[in-house]
Each structure stands twice: as C-alpha cells, then as structure tokens.
Amino acid sequence: MNRKSFKYTTLLLLIVAASCNKDLLEQYPTASFSPQTFFKTENDLRSYTNSFYENLPSATYIYGEDYDNVVKSSVSGEISGIRNIPTTDATRWNWQPLRNINFFLNSSNVKNFPNVDIRNKYMGLARFFRALFYFDKVRWYGDVPWFSTVIETNDEANLMKARDPRTLVMDSVLADLNFAIDHLGTAKSLERITKWTALALKSRVTLYEGTWRKYHTEFNLQDADRFLNECVNASFELMNSGQYSLYTGINGPTGKPYTDLFANMTLEPVATEVILGRRFSNDLGLRHNLQFYFTSTTQGKPGLEKRLVNSYLMADGSRFTDIPGYDTLQYFKEVQNRDPRLGQTIKLPGYTRIGATTISPVNFASTMTGYQPIKWLNAATMDLSSQSYQDLLLFRYGEVLLNYAEAKAELGTLTQEDIDRSIKLLRGRVGMPNLSLADANANPDPYQSGMYKNVSGTNKGVILEIRRERRIELVMENNNRWDDLMRWKEGHLLATPFKGMYFPSAGRFDLxxxxxxxxxxxxxxxxxxxxxxxxxxxxxxxxxxGNIITNRNIIKTFREDRDYLFPLPLEDLRLNPNLTQNPGWKQ
Known part of the structure; x- marks a missing residue:
C-alpha cells in the first residue's frame, strides 16, 4: 500500500474472506451505512473505492516467484503435482471483493450522482477492479459464474447459478476495461489507478487470453486473434501516448538502470517506466520481507534454475547454448561476457552490496542452486525479517513492450520496425544488440525449441526469442512465469528436474x-x-x-489433462449443485 493514500475506512474492516456460498451472498457489504444515505459526495465515492486497492497483489506475490525460474528448498503443490481438491478455499474461490465492487456499481446514489464525469471516473475504477477480479478467476478456473449485480436473499437463480462460459466472462472483462480506459483520469500516478493502468492491464489480459485460446485447442475457444489484436491496440496506445518510457537513468544506487529499476527505495526516480507500484514506508511502519527472503538461510533458499541461466545470451547477442560444452562450464567461465541482466539478477564474481565495498560471494547456505538472486536488493540494513521497505512494481512499461511484440509475433504481423520499438529498447538499456527478425526465423534456437514444444510456423524463431526476452526481463516479477507457462501450454516444464551449478568432481572450488x-x-x-x-x-x-539437483526426493508431475486449471472447492459444489468440477479432477 502507499504511504497515505490507501487509508482504509471502517467499510473495509467489515470485509472478510469467505467462500462463494449462500450465507455470504446474502450479506450486505457493511452494516455501518445504508445506500440511501451514502455516496452523496465525491469524498464518499473516493472513501469507498479506496478499499478496492486492497485487492492488488501482496508484496510476497510480487517478488516471490518459485516455479521453474526460481527454485526453493520446498515446492508448492502446483510443482509437485500433489494438488488435492480443497474442501474450502478462502483465497482463490473468494467472492467477497466482487460483492463490494458490485454493491458500489449498482447503488442508485452512484448511478444518479449529479456530476457525470466524477461518477464515471469512480465507476471506471470499480470496473477496473472487477476486470482484475475476474481475470484472476478465469486464469485459475476457466468458466466461472459472472455476477454484475448484488445478489439478494430471494434471488435463487443467481444463488444457484451455474458457471458461465469463459467467452462470456472475458468479453465482460474486456467491456469493463474499455469503460475504465474511457473514463479514468489521465494524470500519471505511481499509486493510483489511471487510464494508463487500465491500458496496461488490458495489454496483459488480452495477451493472456489470446495465447491461451491459440495454444489450448482442447477447449475449442474461438477469437484468439481478436484478443491478440486487442493486446496490440492497447499496448500501442500506451506506447504512442508518450506518457512512459524505459528507465535509463544513471543516478540510481548502482548507476545500472535495470538494477536500479528494482533497487531504488522509492518509485519517483524510476517513474518514467513504472505505471503502478505498491508503496511502503519505514517511517509509517509499512514494510515487507523481501530481503530477508533472499538472504536468510531459513526462507526457502531461492536460486535461479539452470535452464534460465542458460537462456541468457552472450554479450554480443550470440547464443550461450551454441558454445560446445556449455553444459559443463563451471560458474566463473559460464557467467563471463553474458547479457548484463544476468549479473544484475544473480551474484557474479566481484559482486558488492549497495552501500558496501567488500565483495559478497555466493552463499550456498542461502541459495539452492548457487545462482543467488540479487534483483530487488538494496542495502544489507534491510536484511532482517520484515525490515524491507523499498517500493515494489505492479505494472511497468517494459512489460507492455514485451506484450506488444509477442502479440504481433503470434498474429504473424510482426515487423522489424515493431521489434525496433520494443525488444530493441529493452536490450539497448543494458547494451545488448538488437534482435533480427529475419535471423531469428531463419535459425530458430534448438535449446529454446526443446523447452517450448508447441511453437511452430514461420514465426517460430522470433516467438522463441521473445519468450527468452520475456523470461529474462521479467524474472521474479508478479509471478509472470506461471502465467506464461499456463497460457503457452508448456506446463510440462514444471515436471522436469530443477538444477543448479555444475561441478566436475569432488573437491574445493574457488567460484x-x-x-x-x-x-x-x-x-x-x-x-x-x-x-x-x-x-x-x-x-x-x-x-x-554434475549439476546440483534440487528437491531430489520429490517426484514432480504435471497432468496435461487437468493441471492448467484449479479444482473448485468441494463445499461449494455441495452448496450449489449447478456448479461443475473442472476436467480431470475427481470429486
């Protein structure tokens, strides 16, 4: 949350996590006011909608990626394949936030608010959060019930509603986002939802849905290209607005723009790129656990996985995995002359912490793989539990550039000019050569092709390169990797052994x-x-x-017929017999 803007009213105190059941749906959002007496002033609208910001991702979600990019000492059920059908699920299958949003949107005082521009601005904010809510639900469950009104006690039809088709829900999400884009304010803000935030979310949502429909042919979903074109249009509108650009400053904590984008204590210095952030403050006691997580010996010991490290190009743009014997190079040699983002994401030889002068070598007590993360880290004074307070990024311009390039590549309309206005900028920030469309398609990378088995066609080479770029640029941000693997239908990568550094023998090693x-x-x-x-x-x-092999006693599995969607909770299926379980999940 930000320093002062997200001060929640007593309304929020009455919001509790609960499952979508009849008792919940019959509740009013609050008992402290009535619709007839509230929503009379703009301050009323602002106070109520401030509570919606609580639905933004937590700090842990933002930095705590732990799929095949980042390996930890334990693995989640999604990775181990041990996913049971929950009896209840107050996290994913929680519908209370939607009720609060729909309560606002359906209030007669809101609908009849005399100032149309003010009314539409706050309704646009509510519809942004409804779109975000349903995007999450669709990513997890596919078909879900669409509710646009508050369900009353006697509304048996809605209380016992079946799941609506994904197509209906996502069209409704798109309509909500378009309304938000048309009516939210255009003044840039690091902590408030604006027109630009809505465009960034639309870019993310439509890329996800377009590629999901393209690669998940088992669901027989139409209109993949329509969503990909919506992604192109939303991304281009944001790119063409002139509001944002990649952060390339040299006055940050390290003087390296990619590092400093994440290591800065506040978002103001990197505001050229950050569209929306989550704010923290040491003075106000608003802190998180990021640096303790990355440096402690007790918080999972995160480390980058070998295939990700292999994916970083050489500094001259050539492929590391084309080097003979690349897979048996030891740490010192394998990290030389690589894409600078590798050394700005993990510890390399000679690394020093911000504010320190002594070298900080790899600490195997704090990392499973030897590839120890440093992205997001600032001074060591914040390494203790819950003592980190650097602001965190929710939406940034770099992601929009990647969305644009990928959508156009999937559509088959990508040109070198498109690459020059997107991928070239990301690579140029760290001094890397540009991507050549013709060269990529003429010579697809066999290493990347071996991972992403569903990519084919004349644009195969450039799609693989954009996926490489996305994985490297966005690692440890907002769980992007999970979403990418799910929409690309590449979940099999979660079932392979996760590895770390290579050692040629027993003995002592000077890394x-x-x-x-x-x-x-x-x-x-x-x-x-x-x-x-x-x-x-x-x-x-x-x-x-050989390579360090992590979690060797855990057999990882991923079922292609089941695991791209989560199961609905048993209790909700019992309460509402019109709900159906997702394919492959036995009740």
Missing amino acids: DNNGTFEIEIYTGNKPPAAGIYQMPVSELDQETK
Whole structure:
C-alpha cells in the first residue's frame, strides 16, 4: 500500500474472506451505512473505492516467484503435482471483493450522482477492479459464474447459478476495461489507478487470453486473434501516448538502470517506466520481507534454475547454448561476457552490496542452486525479517513492450520496425544488440525449441526469442512465469528436474577465481568444518560430478489433462449443485 493514500475506512474492516456460498451472498457489504444515505459526495465515492486497492497483489506475490525460474528448498503443490481438491478455499474461490465492487456499481446514489464525469471516473475504477477480479478467476478456473449485480436473499437463480462460459466472462472483462480506459483520469500516478493502468492491464489480459485460446485447442475457444489484436491496440496506445518510457537513468544506487529499476527505495526516480507500484514506508511502519527472503538461510533458499541461466545470451547477442560444452562450464567461465541482466539478477564474481565495498560471494547456505538472486536488493540494513521497505512494481512499461511484440509475433504481423520499438529498447538499456527478425526465423534456437514444444510456423524463431526476452526481463516479477507457462501450454516444464551449478568432481572450488574457496563437494562422511559451505557429492545429478539437483526426493508431475486449471472447492459444489468440477479432477 502507499504511504497515505490507501487509508482504509471502517467499510473495509467489515470485509472478510469467505467462500462463494449462500450465507455470504446474502450479506450486505457493511452494516455501518445504508445506500440511501451514502455516496452523496465525491469524498464518499473516493472513501469507498479506496478499499478496492486492497485487492492488488501482496508484496510476497510480487517478488516471490518459485516455479521453474526460481527454485526453493520446498515446492508448492502446483510443482509437485500433489494438488488435492480443497474442501474450502478462502483465497482463490473468494467472492467477497466482487460483492463490494458490485454493491458500489449498482447503488442508485452512484448511478444518479449529479456530476457525470466524477461518477464515471469512480465507476471506471470499480470496473477496473472487477476486470482484475475476474481475470484472476478465469486464469485459475476457466468458466466461472459472472455476477454484475448484488445478489439478494430471494434471488435463487443467481444463488444457484451455474458457471458461465469463459467467452462470456472475458468479453465482460474486456467491456469493463474499455469503460475504465474511457473514463479514468489521465494524470500519471505511481499509486493510483489511471487510464494508463487500465491500458496496461488490458495489454496483459488480452495477451493472456489470446495465447491461451491459440495454444489450448482442447477447449475449442474461438477469437484468439481478436484478443491478440486487442493486446496490440492497447499496448500501442500506451506506447504512442508518450506518457512512459524505459528507465535509463544513471543516478540510481548502482548507476545500472535495470538494477536500479528494482533497487531504488522509492518509485519517483524510476517513474518514467513504472505505471503502478505498491508503496511502503519505514517511517509509517509499512514494510515487507523481501530481503530477508533472499538472504536468510531459513526462507526457502531461492536460486535461479539452470535452464534460465542458460537462456541468457552472450554479450554480443550470440547464443550461450551454441558454445560446445556449455553444459559443463563451471560458474566463473559460464557467467563471463553474458547479457548484463544476468549479473544484475544473480551474484557474479566481484559482486558488492549497495552501500558496501567488500565483495559478497555466493552463499550456498542461502541459495539452492548457487545462482543467488540479487534483483530487488538494496542495502544489507534491510536484511532482517520484515525490515524491507523499498517500493515494489505492479505494472511497468517494459512489460507492455514485451506484450506488444509477442502479440504481433503470434498474429504473424510482426515487423522489424515493431521489434525496433520494443525488444530493441529493452536490450539497448543494458547494451545488448538488437534482435533480427529475419535471423531469428531463419535459425530458430534448438535449446529454446526443446523447452517450448508447441511453437511452430514461420514465426517460430522470433516467438522463441521473445519468450527468452520475456523470461529474462521479467524474472521474479508478479509471478509472470506461471502465467506464461499456463497460457503457452508448456506446463510440462514444471515436471522436469530443477538444477543448479555444475561441478566436475569432488573437491574445493574457488567460484570467484580470487584464491578463496566458497564450497567443498565431499564424498563419504562429512569432513571437519573448514569455514566454507560443504555439500555431499550425492547432491549432484551424476555419481561423482554434475549439476546440483534440487528437491531430489520429490517426484514432480504435471497432468496435461487437468493441471492448467484449479479444482473448485468441494463445499461449494455441495452448496450449489449447478456448479461443475473442472476436467480431470475427481470429486
């Protein structure tokens, strides 16, 4: 939340997480006022709609990615394949936020508010959040009941409503977003929803839906191209507005624009790129746990996965995985002369923390793979539990550029000019060569093709390159990777072994090549403590050598016939027999 703007009224205190059942649907959103006496002034509209901001993603969601990009000491049910049908689910299958939004939209005092522009601005805000709410529901469940009104006690038809087709719901989401775009304010804001935020959300939503429909042919959904064109149009409108550009400043904490986009303590210095952020403040006690999560030995030990590290290009734009023997290079050699974003995402030899002068080597006690994340990190003074207070990014211009390029590539309308106004800017920020459309399609990367098995056609090469760019640019942001794998129908990647650094044998290793050992790989019994991290050779994927293999005792599975959607809770199926379970989930 921001420093002062998101001060929630007593209305929000009455909002509780609950399942979509009859008791919930019969409740009024609050008991502290009546519709007849409220919503008489703009301040009333503002006070009520402020509560909607609580529905934005949490800090943990923003930075806590843990799928095949980032490996942790434990794995979620989505990765292990052990996903049971829940009895109840007050997180995903929670409909209270929608009731509060629809209560506002259907209030006669709101509908009849005398100032049309003010009324439509706040209705646009409410419809933005309704679109966001339903986008989440569709991503998780597919078909869901569409509710545009508050359900009353005697409304048996809606209380026992079946799931509406995904097509109806997503058309309704699109209508909500278009209304929001037309009526929200145009003044830029780092913490308030504006026309530009709505365009960014529309860009994200329509890319997701267009590619889902294209690749998930088992659902027989039409209009993939319509949604992809909506993505192109929304992205281009935002790009053509002149409101935003990539942050390229050199006056941040490190002087490296990509690093400083995330390491800045506040959003103001990077406001050229940030469309919407989540605000924090040490003075107001608004903090999160980011740096403790990345640096502690007890919070999952996150580390980047080997296939992601392999995906970073060489600094000259050539492919790392084209180098003979790339898969057995040791850490020091494999990270030399790579895309600078690699060294701005994980620790490389010689890395120092912001505000420090001493070198901070890889700490294997804090990372599962050896590829230790540094994206988002600022000074070490914030490393203790719940002591981080840097602002976090929810929507940024860089994502819009990627959405634009991908949608056009999937449509088959991408030109080199389109790449020059999107991918070129992202690569140029870190000094990387531009992407060539002709070269990419003439010589698709076999390594990327081996991961993304569903890409084909004349644009295969450039689609693979845009996916590479997206994965690298957006890693550890807003769980983008999960959404990408689901919409591309590439969930099989979650069921493969997750790996880390390569070691050619047992012994001690000087990772930074500076004369100091950081890790000892041992055979047999653990030797006496030597002041360095010690790891048994059994944690490598071959008998006496190999890559670190993580979570080796967990068999990961992903069922193509089931796991792209979540199951509906059993209790809700019991309460409403007109609801049906998703395919593959046995009740």
